[in-house]
Amino acid sequence: MAGLACAVQLHRAGRQVRIFEASDAVGGRVRTDKVDGFLLDRGFQVYLDRYPETGKLLDLEALDLKAFEPGALIYRDGRLHRLMDVFRRPASAWSSVTAPIGSLSDKLRVGLLRMKILNSSFEAIATREDRTTEAYLRDYGFSESIIDRFFRSFFGGVFLERALRTSSRMFEFTFKLFGQGSATVPAQGMGQIPKQLAVLLPDGSVQLNQAVQAVGIDSITLKSGECIHGCATVVATDGSAAHALLPGLGGPAPEWRSVTTLYFAADRSPIREAIICLNGSGAGTINNVCVISDAAPCYAPEGQSLLSVSVLGLAEVDGRLVEQVRAELLEWFGPEASSWRYLRADCIRRGLPEQLPTRSAPTSINHAGVWVCGDHLSSASIEGAVVSGKQTAAAILAAKDSS
Numbered sequence: 001m002a003g004l005a006c007a008v009q010l011h012r013a014g015r016q017v018r019i020f021e022a023s024d025a026v027g028g029r030v031r032t033d034k035v036d037g038f039l040l041d042r043g044f045q046v047y048l049d050r051y052p053e054t055g056k057l058l059d060l061e062a063l064d065l066k067a068f069e070p071g072a073l074i075y076r077d078g079r080l081h082r083l084m085d086v087f088r089r090p091a092s093a094w095s096s097v098t099a100p101i102g103s104l105s106d107k108l109r110v111g112l113l114r115m116k117i118l119n120s121s122f123e124a125i126a127t128r129e130d131r132t133t134e135a136y137l138r139d140y141g142f143s144e145s146i147i148d149r150f151f152r153s154f155f156g157g158v159f160l161e162r163a164l165r166t167s168s169r170m171f172e173f174t175f176k177l178f179g180q181g182s183a184t185v186p187a188q189g190m191g192q193i194p195k196q197l198a199v200l201l202p203d204g205s206v207q208l209n210q211a212v213q214a215v216g217i218d219s220i221t222l223k224s225g226e227c228i229h230g231c232a233t234v235v236a237t238d239g240s241a242a243h244a245l246l247p248g249l250g251g252p253a254p255e256w257r258s259v260t261t262l263y264f265a266a267d268r269s270p271i272r273e274a275i276i277c278l279n280g281s282g283a284g285t286i287n288n289v290c291v292i293s294d295a296a297p298c299y300a301p302e303g304q305s306l307l308s309v310s311v312l313g314l315a316e317v318d319g320r321l322v323e324q325v326r327a328e329l330l331e332w333f334g335p336e337a338s339s340w341r342y343l344r345a346d347c348i349r350r351g352l353p354e355q356l357p358t359r360s361a362p363t364s365i366n367h368a369g370v371w372v373c374g375d376h377l378s379s380a381s382i383e384g385a386v387v388s389g390k391q392t393a394a395a396i397l398a399a400k401d402s403s
């Protein structure tokens, strides 16, 4: 996403661009595969429809975004409890207030926090005191009960870690976007997002299956040995690959948050609602489940439903894991889970770069004449990658104009 955003901006400014992509399609961590008529994103992820900079690049209408409900069903004590954003779903106020997920004062605090964050600009959030999300929630007065039963699973799914070590600025940034808009997926899969950017570039400017082995200020060398010349080089890989290509790049290579996503096919949806289900039980392997075809029906063939199950960390995918997950699904959704057909699992080692508090890096770097962008320099999100890519394009144009 960072490389495509950068290339689109440079192309719009009249520059000639070429992208060399190591894998067999564009998108990096945002890809969708078609398997047996199902659309399987590589790991469960969503597009927040209020992403400011990505929204300016994309044709959101053409993506036909399908939204999830603003809230969650939380599994605890053998059943699913409804906890909604009562400002947007007032009809669910009673079930949300009485759900055994935190106290009444916790729920009032969620309302106060919502007001505070929605009234803060992104610029203000970016300069706030930074600490871990866990410390932030405790300092705000939330009880351990709501932190454990709701925040750890909801934001654990977003940050890919339940300890909530992630920066509180990232928490506020994400909370604001969830509060202002919707979590969505494009009707035809997350992979449509990078594909839409790629078609904005001239034919032939993206070359697939072309791993870059070495980079210099005005040339790159492909794994095949071919050398390509240009007037600026941008390394838009993930953080670890950038450190491998540029050994002198400042700071350590990022630590990674991993996730394992399992997909199941069902004859019918167990909830018939586009809503995320969270594990608030304090036990078990699953962090979150959603029937993605309830939001976007094209994700499953006619007459079937697609469930996505996220297990945080890198699980070893074998029959035991699938049976463990199925046993938990039986507890959450009842006996019908025994008939669900396991489709596949995606083990994503390099999911998100860790985002600890007070990590301060520029969103675009010029390292010895080579430009670097990507989510590792910004926020670990589609928006973060796009912001970094756009800022890199602007910096290149400014540098070329002044030389």
Ligand SMILES: Cc1cc2nc3c(=O)[nH]c(=O)nc-3n(C[C@H](O)[C@H](O)[C@H](O)COP(=O)(O)OP(=O)(O)OC[C@H]3O[C@@H](n4cnc5c(N)ncnc54)[C@H](O)[C@@H]3O)c2cc1C
Residues within 6 Å of the ligand: 001, 002, 003, 020, 021, 022, 023, 026, 027, 028, 029, 030, 042, 043, 044, 045, 046, 047, 048, 210, 211, 212, 213, 236, 237, 238, 241, 259, 348, 350, 351, 352, 373, 374, 375, 376, 379, 380, 381, 382, 383, 384, 385
């Ligand atoms: C499971 C999961 C869930 C997520 N959930 C969300 C979410 O809900 N919302 C959200 O906004 N974000 C989410 N993200 C994060 C988001 O997908 C990433 O932050 C973003 O896509 C990163 O984009 P990038 O361009 O910085 O890097 P990447 O997507 O990693 O792209 C780097 C590209 O560089 C290529 N490359 C690497 N080395 C070479 C080389 N030597 N030569 C040529 N090419 C090379 C790679 O093949 C890749 O295409 C999620 C990520 C994952 C994995």
